[in-house]
Structures are given as structure tokens and as C-alpha cells.
Amino acid sequence: MSAFLRVDGLVKRFDGTLAVDRVSLGLARGEMLALLGPSGSGKTTTLRLLAGFETPDAGRVLVGDEDVTGVAPVARRFGMVFQHYALFPHLDVRRNVAFGLESIGVRDAELDRRVDRALALVDLAGFGPRRIGQLSGGQQQRVALARALAPEPRVLLLDEPLSNLDPTLRERTRREIRELIQRVGITTVLVTHEQDEAFELGDRVAVMRGGRLEQVGTPDELYSAPANAFVGGFVGRSSTADATVLGVSARGARVAIGGVEWDVDAVPGRTLAVGPALMLVRPEALRIAPLDPGSLPVTVIGRRFVGPSAIYTTRTDAGAILDVVAPPQAVVTGARVGLLPSRRVGGGIHLFAPEPA
Amino acid sequence: MSATRRSPVLAAVLLLLLAWLVVYPLILVLLEGVREPAGWTLRYVQLFLERPTEWQALWGSLWISVASVLLAAAIGIPLAFLFARYDLPGGRVLAGLVALPAVLPPLVGVIAFLFLYGETGFVSLLVQRVFGLTEPPWRLQGAGAILLVHAYSMYVYFYLFVRAALQALDASLLEAAASLGAGRWRTLRSVVLPQLYPALGGAALLTFMTALASFSAPYIFGGGFRVMPTQIVATRLNGDDRLAMVETIALTILALAALWLFRGARRDNRADGGRKGVAPARLVVRRRGLRLLLAVVGWSFAVLLLLPHLTLLLVSFVPIGTWTTEPLPPAYTLRNYLTLVQDPVRARPLANSLWLAAVATCASVAIALAGALVSLRRPGRLGRAIEALLALPWAVPGTVFAIALATAFSVHEPAVGRVVLVGTIWILPLAYLVRNLPITSRATLAGVRALDPSLDEAAATLGAHRWRTLRRITVPLLRPALLAGASIAFVTAFGDFVTSIMLYTYDTRPVSLEILSSLRQADVGVAAAYGVVLMLVSAAVFAIGADRGSGG
Numbered sequence: 001m002s003a004f005l006r007v008d009g010l011v012k013r014f015d016g017t018l019a020v021d022r023v024s025l026g027l028a029r030g031e032m033l034a035l036l037g038p039s040g041s042g043k044t045t046t047l048r049l050l051a052g053f054e055t056p057d058a059g060r061v062l063v064g065d066e067d068v069t070g071v072a073p074v075a076r077r078f079g080m081v082f083q084h085y086a087l088f089p090h091l092d093v094r095r096n097v098a099f100g101l102e103s104i105g106v107r108d109a110e111l112d113r114r115v116d117r118a119l120a121l122v123d124l125a126g127f128g129p130r131r132i133g134q135l136s137g138g139q140q141q142r143v144a145l146a147r148a149l150a151p152e153p154r155v156l157l158l159d160e161p162l163s164n165l166d167p168t169l170r171e172r173t174r175r176e177i178r179e180l181i182q183r184v185g186i187t188t189v190l191v192t193h194e195q196d197e198a199f200e201l202g203d204r205v206a207v208m209r210g211g212r213l214e215q216v217g218t219p220d221e222l223y224s225a226p227a228n229a230f231v232g233g234f235v236g237r238s239s240t241a242d243a244t245v246l247g248v249s250a251r252g253a254r255v256a257i258g259g260v261e262w263d264v265d266a267v268p269g270r271t272l273a274v275g276p277a278l279m280l281v282r283p284e285a286l287r288i289a290p291l292d293p294g295s296l297p298v299t300v301i302g303r304r305f306v307g308p309s310a311i312y313t314t315r316t317d318a319g320a321i322l323d324v325v326a327p328p329q330a331v332v333t334g335a336r337v338g339l340l341p342s343r344r345v346g347g348g349i350h351l352f353a354p355e356p357a
Numbered sequence: 358m359s360a361t362r363r364s365p366v367l368a369a370v371l372l373l374l375l376a377w378l379v380v381y382p383l384i385l386v387l388l389e390g391v392r393e394p395a396g397w398t399l400r401y402v403q404l405f406l407e408r409p410t411e412w413q414a415l416w417g418s419l420w421i422s423v424a425s426v427l428l429a430a431a432i433g434i435p436l437a438f439l440f441a442r443y444d445l446p447g448g449r450v451l452a453g454l455v456a457l458p459a460v461l462p463p464l465v466g467v468i469a470f471l472f473l474y475g476e477t478g479f480v481s482l483l484v485q486r487v488f489g490l491t492e493p494p495w496r497l498q499g500a501g502a503i504l505l506v507h508a509y510s511m512y513v514y515f516y517l518f519v520r521a522a523l524q525a526l527d528a529s530l531l532e533a534a535a536s537l538g539a540g541r542w543r544t545l546r547s548v549v550l551p552q553l554y555p556a557l558g559g560a561a562l563l564t565f566m567t568a569l570a571s572f573s574a575p576y577i578f579g580g581g582f583r584v585m586p587t588q589i590v591a592t593r594l595n596g597d598d599r600l601a602m603v604e605t606i607a608l609t610i611l612a613l614a615a616l617w618l619f620r621g622a623r624r625d626n627r628a629d630g631g632r633k634g635v636a637p638a639r640l641v642v643r644r645r646g647l648r649l650l651l652a653v654v655g656w657s658f659a660v661l662l663l664l665p666h667l668t669l670l671l672v673s674f675v676p677i678g679t680w681t682t683e684p685l686p687p688a689y690t691l692r693n694y695l696t697l698v699q700d701p702v703r704a705r706p707l708a709n710s711l712w713l714a715a716v717a718t719c720a721s722v723a724i725a726l727a728g729a730l731v732s733l734r735r736p737g738r739l740g741r742a743i744e745a746l747l748a749l750p751w752a753v754p755g756t757v758f759a760i761a762l763a764t765a766f767s768v769h770e771p772a773v774g775r776v777v778l779v780g781t782i783w784i785l786p787l788a789y790l791v792r793n794l795p796i797t798s799r800a801t802l803a804g805v806r807a808l809d810p811s812l813d814e815a816a817a818t819l820g821a822h823r824w825r826t827l828r829r830i831t832v833p834l835l836r837p838a839l840l841a842g843a844s845i846a847f848v849t850a851f852g853d854f855v856t857s858i859m860l861y862t863y864d865t866r867p868v869s870l871e872i873l874s875s876l877r878q879a880d881v882g883v884a885a886a887y888g889v890v891l892m893l894v895s896a897a898v899f900a901i902g903a904d905r906g907s908g909g
Contacts, residue, residue, distance in 0.1 A: 063699030072537040080536040086529035090551035099547075151538065308682050 004029035005050075005155055012045055012061035021043045022059070031180055032188040034194060034202030038234070042211035044159060050189060051157050052076050052353045064163040067168075072105050074103075074298070079186075080149030083160040085134045085140050093119070093143050093150065094128035100151035105176055118150035121180065138169050149184060158190040163195055174200050195235055207231050213230035225267045229352045232330045237311070241320035243279040245351060248272050252349060255279065258296045258316045260268040262340075265347035283311055285348025286339050287330060295338025298322065300331050314339065359515040360494045368678065368731045368739055375728070375746040377774055377792050382761035383609070383753065385775075390602035390762055396839035400446055405603040414588035415607060418569055422615075425568035426561050428508035433515025433560070439655065441523035452520070454659040459513050460802050460896040462852020463573040464869045466510050468876060469665035470497065471577065471887065477780040479668060482684045499603075501577035507568050509665070514567075515560040523549075523555035528637040562619040570754030571611055585611070586756040590859065593760070605760045609753055614754050649739035666892065672885035680881070693886040703883065704872035707890065713867060714850035717789030718772055723844050724790075725798035726835070729805040729826075744802065755855035762788050763860060780863045788856045793846035800845070804838025844902025848862070848895045 003026030009241060012020040020042045028032050035043040045163075048054045050061060054071035060069045064349040068076050074127045088276060097115045100355055101133075106114060119125050122142035132140065141161065148156060161177060162170045181188050192198050198205045199219040206216040219235075226232030229240065234254050243257040252266040266272075298314035301321075308330040314337070315321055331337055341349060390401055405411050439445070440452040461469065476493045484494045499507075526549065534544040572586040579587055585608040592601040642648045671686070673693055680686040696703050728747050732740035750758060766778035766787075778784040778818050812830055819830065831837070854869035861870055868887050875884035 034885070051532070051536055052533070074538050074540055077538070078536060080533065082529040082533055084529060086526070086527060086533040088530065088533075088548055088551075090554075091547075098541065099534070100537030103540075103543070147533075147537070157536075254703065 003027060003208050004031075006060075006062040007050070008062065010046065010061070011057045011059050012042075012047055012054060014045075018211045019089075020041055020049065022058070023208075024059075025206060025213070025215050027187050027189070030188055032190065032201060032203045033190045034198035034205045035189065035208060036193070036198040036202075036205050036234070037191060037208035038263045040210075041208040043193075043208045045211075046208070047157055047159055047189060047191045050155070051078055058125070062085075072183060077151070077153050078155045078157055079151065079153035081141075081144045081148050081159065081161055083163060085144040085164070087140055087143055087147070091130050091132070093124065093130045093132065093135070096132065096143060097128075097150050098267040100147060103153055106151075122146045123176075131253065136167040137165050138173055141165065141173065142176075143178065148261065149186070154187070156186045156188040158188065158316045158332050160191055162192070162194070169257060170197075177201060181278070198218060199211070200246075204317045205235075207232075208232060224347070226280070226350060227269070229280050229350075232350055232352075236282065237266050237323065238280050238282050239321055239323045241281070241316065241322060242318075242354070243277050245272055245274050245277045248274060252322065252347075254284065255351060258318055258320075260294060260296050262296075262349075264328040264341070264351060266346065267350060270350075270352055273353065274355050278342060278354050280350040280352065281322060282323040282348035283323040285342055286322065287342040288312070288324060288339045289327045289336045289340040295340050298337060298339055300333050300335045302339060305331055362554070367727065368735055369741070370845050370860065371724070371727055372739065372746070373903070374724070375743065376419065378787070379794070381774060382758070385765045386605055386757075386761045387604050390659075391607055393599070401599045405607065405805060406599055407678060410583065411604065411607075414583040414585050414604075415611065417500070417582060418584040418586075418608065419505070421500060421571075421575075422565050422568040424504055425507040425511055425571075426503060426564045429511040429564045430515050430557075430561065432508060433492070433512035436658070437516050437519035437523060440649070441520045441666035442640055444641045445655055447647070447656070451655050451659055454514055454663060454753070455516060457662060457666065458510050460848075460892055460899060461511065462848070462854070462869070462891050462895060463854060464577075464854040464872060465669065465891050466570065467506055467573045467887055468884060469669045470502075470509070471505055471876075472668045472881065473664055474502075477681070479665075480686065486684060492881065494611050497811040498578055498580045499582045503582070503584075505577070506574040507571060509662075510538075511564045511567055514563045515557075517836045518556040518560040518563075522553050523637075524639055526552055531637055554589060555595045558619060562615070565619075565706065566612065566754075569608075569615065570855070571755060572579050572858075577899045580708050586754060586855065589686040589756050592802060593859070597752045600759060602764070605757050611727050612752055612754055613810045614755075632836065642891070659769050669885045669888045669892065673889045674883055675882040675885070677834070679878045679881055684846065692707075693758045693882040697886055697890065703871070704869045706866050706887075709865050710851050713786050713789060713865065714853075715846050717793055718847045719794040720786070721797045721839075721846055722839055725801040725842065726832075726833045726839065728798055729831060730831070732802070733761055733805050740804075744798070746800035747802075748795050750791050755792060755853075756859070758791060759788060759856040759859040762791070762856075779860065780862055784860050784862075785865050785867070788860055789850040789853060792856060793850060794852075795847045796849065797839075797842035798836045801835065802840030804835045807838075808834060809879055841902050842846060847898050851894060851898075852891050860866070867881075 005025075005027040007023060007025040007099070010023045011018070021088050023042070023046055025033065026158050035046060035109045036044065037043045045054060049056050052068070052071060056069065062068065062170055066072065076202060088099065091099070094115055095117050098111055101111055101114055116125065119127060124142055127135075127139070127143075132143070135143065141164070151226065158177075160174055165173055174197060181201075188197075190201055190208065192201075202219065204216060204218055205222055207214045209230055215222060216230045217225075222231060222235045226235060232238055243255045246261065248255055250266070252264050253272050254261055254263055255277065291297055295315060298316050300315035301315050304311045304313075305328055308328075309325050310330070312326055312331065313321060313325050314324060322339065349352055358514070372904060391397060391399060393400075438457055440448060440455065445451065447596045460468065470478075472478050474495070475481065475497045478497070481493045481497075482494065484490070485492075488494070530548055530552070531544060534548045535684075570586065571584075572590075575582070575584045575587045576590070577827060585589070589604045589608065591603050592604055640652060672680075674689040674691065675686040676688050676690045676692060679688045697707060698704055725747065728743045732744045734740075755763075762784065763779055765775055766784060768775045776789060808831070812834070852869060854866065855865045857869055858873075868891055872884045872887045875881075875887065
């Protein structure tokens with residue numbers, strides 16, 4: 001699969017600090033990639049480098065066979081939806097949507113037709129004469145989408161598209177954006193710090209930290225085979241504890257934790273060394289068991305109800321905090337119980353080399 | 358009982374007081390213009406309409422004001438773009454220096470121009486020498502001179518308004534335009550400019566009203582060229598009081614018409630969400646040649662703007678009668694400053710201006726605070742009426758108010774609210790007070806609107822009474838707004854010339870009048886020394902207002 005949008009070793013420094021550190025990515029035509037990371041991870045800077053608002057210190061941006069690294073935003077033919085939409089407040093909805101079309105010389109009847117089409121696309125037919133100030137947040141967001149899509153850009157860039165919406169609106173809007181972009185079939189890069197958003201919208205998700213790309217993959221891959229403890233911790237619920245790898249086999253590893261020994265499934269592509277390790281555990285990878293010599297003794301210190309099940313927070317005698325999923329009435333807070341790996345295939349328990357302090 | 362419920366007595370008293378101070382004198386002027394002891398008459402209106410000089414003055418006022426707006430815009434807008442959009446060497450210092458004409462009270466600015474570009478001014482003499490002319494190269498007189506002074510002192514409005522608007526611009530709007538394929542020119546025209554309309558409208562209106570009311574420059578430089586404010590004063594000096602009233606009404610109509618024409622200009626067309634995002638980063642000029650050129654232009658301009666200040670300072674050290682035709686004064690002395698302190702006749706005007714301005718400022722802040730609180734707590738017609746009354750003096754030129762107060766308070770008829778104040782020490786503080794109401798109330802209203810009303814309620818639930826809440830909560834929170842308003846009001850009153858010249862008495866003669874009489878006695882050194890004191894006090898008060906105002 002050849003990449004339609006390619007980013008090659010992109011580097012950007014601000015006053016000496018590396019905001020983007022050798023980021024390389026490739027998107028197939030029509031693919032939707034989510035850049036996910038905490039604030040300050042360089043995801044927004046990466047997006048701005050793609051849009052051309054910042055100039056990279058090194059690296060290239062390519063669309064098809066064209067190198068657009070030095071091309072001004074004006075000439076890039078990338079559409080962008082800004083975090084706060086940046087709709088022109090003095091123009092009505094129609095003039096906003098027409099703005100980019102006018103730039104490329106679309107006039108008269110053709111202009112009207114394409115504006116109407118763009119508005120219909122985001123379900124805002126008939127909203128043309130409205131003033132921006134009269135629109136709700138969700139409607140403004142759709143106008144911003146229509147405005148970006150109207151000139152039929154080669155790439156669509158979305159900067160935190162849902163962060164300005166009410167939580168109740170977010171889920172619906174997420175679905176709408178997803179459908180819309182699939183319908184249009186445009187290559188899209190989206191920036192978000194919300195994992196749910198990245199997972200629902202992204203065909204693939206790129207996790208960033210400290211300016212670097214930590215891992216790129218489908219949501220499934222990130223969840224079930226995180227490249228490191230950061231990705232594992234950032235994507236989905238998990239807890240960590242120190243453990244020791246006793247032996248490694250083709251199928252997995254044997255680890256010691258809190259005086260008990262467990263067998264852990266191997267993750268393809270990850271090499272493990274015998275010795276101290278950081279263990280990352282998904283709550284569903286553990287189960288509560290009676291206290292016996294095979295189970296890890298813990299104290300239940302909290303319980304959070306999440307509907308059909310509850311998440312129990314437990315503390316090992318060594319002080320590590322481990323979350324575990326169990327039926328809502330399984331145990332009471334304060335109880336001493338044992339923990340065992342659940343019999344799920346595919347693990348959910350990951351071992352990494354200890355993080356340098 | 359809610360803490361926010363005020364007894365209607367305060368509101369009613371305030372409304373009456375404002376009506377008596379602001380509206381009543383204007384109505385009296387209107388009536389006096391069409392009334393004689395014998396009865397109603399339109400004789401003076403007819404006289405006004407028949408005399409070509411009146412029409413010339415009216416036309417002069419109008420076109421001078423329009424030209425002032427255009428000139429001020431032509432200087433102020435490019436400067437605002439230069440300093441708000443480009444990162445220049447020394448740009449921060451420059452951006453501050455460029456606002457300095459604001460610390461020159463109108464009359465002081467005018468005499469500084471006289472020392473610089475007048476017949477025996479530094480620049481005139483220099484040009485005469487360099488080119489070996491026998492005559493001064495130009496005469497600083499007539500409409501040209503007035504426009505020069507106006508352009509110098511009023512471009513600051515455009516500069517400050519537009520700069521603030523540019524800094525408040527959401528950077529992502531510019532980026533959105535770029536990503537939609539709009540070039541530099543289209544972005545400027547269809548995205549930036551519309552965002553600047555409120556600022557441009559506000560600055561244009563302010564410049565127009567200031568130019569229309571401007572008295573010092575036409576008074577000193579006008580010569581045969583009359584505008585309405587100087588025409589009114591001249592008519593009054595001739596003793597044609599009723600004709601002066603008609604002229605006053607004509608000027609007021611012109612001012613109100615301008616206000617009406619501009620009524621939509623300040624409407625803010627930003628989105629409901631207000632400003633989000635960050636201000637656009639300043640563009641760094643990388644090309645060395647261009648960078649140097651911009652820096653040179655910027656700094657030369659700043660020097661040009663500072664020349665009047667420096668000139669005043671230099672002239673203030675000139676002993677009387679020593680400087681006639683030399684390009685630079687031959688002798689210097691500190692005597693002029695010593696005189697201001699030691700000679701009781703010279704010291705008196707300074708003391709007068711200080712206490713007059715202080716009393717007027719305190720009173721207008723108190724009234725503005727009361728007005729703002731009442732209008733906030735009693736939204737609706739009463740509140741709106743009070744706000745309108747507080748703002749009204751802004752729309753009426755100073756000359757008009759001087760005439761109106763002189764008319765209203767020259768008769769002893771307590772039954773209809775008229776007492777004799779003209780000729781007493783109270784007429785000037787009253788005049789300053791009325792003229793300052795719009796300034797203090799605008800600042801105070803903005804502050805009061807930003808207050809969280811629940812603070813008041815919180816204080817009430819904690820058992821604080823109304824006065825304690827006001828003293829301990831409201832006033833401390835409003836201090837920045839009150840100080841900001843008070844500092845501008847004080848500076849305006851301290852340097853006032855236009856109302857003073859019509860209302861002062863010998864015992865209350867303010868600094869501006871003493872500057873004028875020193876100038877008439879050819880004692881330029883003392884006149885300049887007064888000017889320097891005015892300038893420094895203005896700058897210091899502005900600095901305090903801005904510093905405490907923002908620091909809280």
C-alpha cells in the first residue's frame with residue numbers, strides 16, 4: 001500500500017526545545033489517522049507542520065509525489081478545522097463556506113451549487129443566511145467542516161474537533177464526523193487527547209509523547225500489543241507493578257510478583273530479558289480468587305461501579321496498586337483476597353523493561 | 358430582603374442631580390437663544406443664518422474635523438500595523454513612545470508647536486538658516502497649522518484602538534483564511550479589516566468629536582480662520598450673548614449629528630463566543646535591509662513625535678528676553694522653575710489647578726460610582742436614563758458646556774434651580790466635574806459590569822450591611838476601574854483650557870490661563886516651565902492609573 005500523504009523525519013524546535021522529534025508517518029488515500037497524546041506531546045505542532053503554519057527544521061511532507069514542505073498554506077490545498085473553529089464572525093454561514101471556493105476562482109452559479117452541496121453534506125441545508133453568532137457549538141463545528149471540505153482539499157486536518165462541545169454532544173458528533181469523512185473519502189489527520197475519540201475516528205492511531213511517535217497502529221493493536229508502558233497506560237485502563245522475569249519461552253514468560261509466580265502470554269514482536277521488569281495489567285486480565293498459595297495477596301481499598309461490573313482497586317503488600325474487574329457484589333472494601341491472571345487468551349498482562357528513573 | 362435592592366431614593370436623587378447639572382443648563386441655552394426679556398424671538402437665529410461668517414465657521418469646523426479624522430487615520434493605522442504585526446528592534450520601547458502625544462494637554466501641545474515651527478521656532482529658524490532665506494519658510498497659521506496639531510495629537514486614538522484590536526485578533530482566523538487559499542491581500546481585506554471596524558469606528562468618532570471641540574489650536578493658530586468654538590468665544594467677547602447661544606446650539610447639533618451618523622460604528626461583530634485562541638504572533642522581518650529600514654523609519658518617527666516634549670523642556674530653561682532670533686537659546690537658567698515655586702503669583706495657578714482637578718475628579722468618581730451601581734441594580738428605564746445622562750457631556754463640546762454653565766449659574770433664582778456660581782470659586786470645579794462624568798462613568802460602568810453579583814450576595818449572607826459591603830467589597834474590587842477613570846479625568850481637568858478660559862476668575866485662574874498670559878508677556882521660559890510641569894504630572898498620573906489600575 002503506497003502512502004498518499006507521507007511525513008518523513010519531521011523535526012521542529014521552539015527556542016531550543018524539540019517540539020517534534022523525527023516524526024515519520026504514511027497515510028493511504030482515504031485513510032483517517034488520529035494523533036493521540038497528552039498536551040505538550042507535539043501532536044498539534046505536527047498538525048500545524050502538515051498545514052504549513054509552521055516550517056519544519058528538518059524533514060519533508062509529501063502528497064502523492066509532490067513535495068509540499070516549502071509550500072505556503074495558501075497553496076497546499078489542505079483543509080483545516082480549527083479547535084475553536086475560527087469561523088469568520090462577520091460573514092454569514094454561506095459566505096464562510098464560499099470563502100475557500102472563491103479563492104480558487106469558483107463563481108456565480110457554480111459557487112452557489114458547491115456551497116449548497118457542502119452545507120447539505122453537513123446537514124445544514126438552509127442555514128446559509130444565518131449569522132455565526134446564532135449557531136450552536138455543534139452547528140458551528142459543522143460549518144467549519146463544510147468550509148474546510150467545500151474546496152475539495154487533498155487532505156483534511158482536524159485540530160481537537162470535539163473539545164469545544166458538550167460531553168453529551170460529543171458522542172453523537174463523533175459518529176457524524178466519522179460517517180461524513182467516510183462518505184467523502186478524504187485522507188484525514190486528526191489531533192486529539194481523548195483516547196475514545198482517537199479509537200472511534202482513527203483507522204489507525206499514532207500515539208505521541210515528548211515530540212516522538214511512540215507507536216502507530218489500529219486501536220486493537222495499540223490495546224493488545226502496546227509498544228511500551230506509556231502507550232499501554234495511555235490507551236485504555238491499566239495499572240502497573242514491579243515484577244521480575246524469571247524465564248522466557250516462545251509462548252510467554254514466567255514472572256514473579258509479590259511472592260507468587262505467574263505465566264504471562266508473549267506479545268509478538270516484543271523481546272524480553274530475564275530480570276526486573278515493569279508489569280502493565282489490564283483490569284480484565286486479572287480475577288479475584290480465594291487467598292491461597294498461588295494467588296497474589298491484596299487488600300481491596302476501593303470500588304467503582306461501572307454498570308454490569310465493578311472495578312476494584314487493590315493494594316499488594318508491597319504497595320503496588322492493581323485494578324481488577326469483577327461482578328459488582330464480589331467483595332467488600334477492606335477484604336483480603338487473592339489475585340490470579342484471568343483465563344483470557346491474549347494476555348492483557350504486559351512486561352516491559354523498567355523505565356529509567 | 359435582597360442585598361441588591363436599593364431604596365429608590367438614591368436613584369431618584371442621582372437622576373435629579375444629573376438632570377440639573379447636565380441637561381438643565383443645555384435647555385436654558387436653547388431657550389435663551391430664542392428669548393428676550395420682552396418675549397420669544399427668532400431674531401438671533403435669523404441673524405445667525407444670514408451672516409456668512411457663521412456659515413464659514415460651521416463649514417470650517419466640519420471640514421477641519423473630517424480632515425483631522427483622515428490625517429489621524431493615515432498616521433495611526435499604519436503605525437498600529439507596524440508595531441502590532443512586526444517584530445522590530447526596540448519595538449516595545451517604540452510602541453510606548455509613539456503614544457506619548459497623549460501626555461501633552463491640548464494647550465501645551467500647541468505652544469510646543471509654536472516653539473518648534475512658529476515664526477521664531479527652532480525648526481523654522483533652522484530651515485531659514487540652512488537655505489539662507491530672509492523670511493521664515495512658512496507661517497504656522499490658519500487651517501494648515503490647526504490640522505498639523507490635530508494630526509499630531511489625535512493619531513494616538515487610531516494607533517491605540519487599532520493596535521489593541523490587532524492584538525485581540527484570533528490568530529486562527531488568519532490561518533483559516535490561509536488554509537482556504539486566501540492570499541495576504543484578500544486576508545487583510547476580507548478577514549482582518551472587518552474585525553477592525555469597531556476599533557476604526559470608535560477611533561474615528563473620538564477623533565471627530567475631539568477635533569470638533571478643539572479650541573486651543575484654532576484659538577492660537579487660527580488667525581482669521583474661525584471654527585465654531587473660537588467663533589462662540591469671539592461672539593461672547595463682543596457682548597452678543599444671545600447670538601453666542603445660537604452658535605452654541607448650532608455646534609451642538611453638529612456634534613449630535615456626527616454621533617448619530619456613527620451610531621452603528623462601534624457595534625461589535627465578533628462571534629458570540631468572544632475571543633478565543635491566541636493573538637497572532639508578530640512577524641519577524643528577516644531581510645536585513647528591510648529590517649534596518651523599518652527600524653530607521655520607526656525611530657525617526659519617534660524622534661519627530663518627541664520633538665515637542667524636548668522643545669518644551671529646552672525652552673523652559675530660557676531666561677526672559679534672552680532668546681530672539683538665534684536658532685538655539687543663548688542662555689539657560691533654572692529660575693523659571695524656581696519662580697513657579699517661590700513667586701506666590703506664579704505658584705497660585707499650579708495650586709489652583711491641582712485642587713480644582715482633584716475636587717472635580719473625586720466628585721465625578723463618586724457620582725460615576727453611584728450611577729454605575731444604580732444602573733446595574735436597576736436595569737430598565739431608570740438605569741438607562743442615568744447612563745445616558747452620565748455619557749451626554751461627551752457628545753457636547755467643552756465650549757458649549759462652558760456657555761451652558763455660565764448661563765445657568767449667573768442668575769439667582771433658587772426656585773427654578775439657578776444660583777449664582779459664575780465668578781465664585783465653585784464654577785470651575787463644577788465645569789470640570791460635568792465634563793469628566795463620561796470618562797469616569799465609562800471606566801466605572803465597565804468595572805461594575807465585570808463584578809460578580811454573587812459577591813455582593815455573599816457579603817450580605819455574611820451579615821455585611823450595605824455600606825460595609827460597598828466599602829469592603831465593591832470599592833476595593835473596583836479600584837482598578839476607578840483609578841483608571843480618575844487618572845484620565847484628573848489629567849483632562851488639570852490641563853483644561855477650553856472651559857477655563859470662559860469661566861475662570863482671577864482667584865481660580867488655572868495653569869493653562871497662566872501659560873497664555875506668560876506667552877503674551879513674551880515670557881516663554883515660564884510658559885514652557887508650566888507646560889513641562891503639566892506634562893510630567895499628566896505622565897505620572899497616567900502611569901499610576903495604568904499601574905495600579907492593572908496591578909490591582
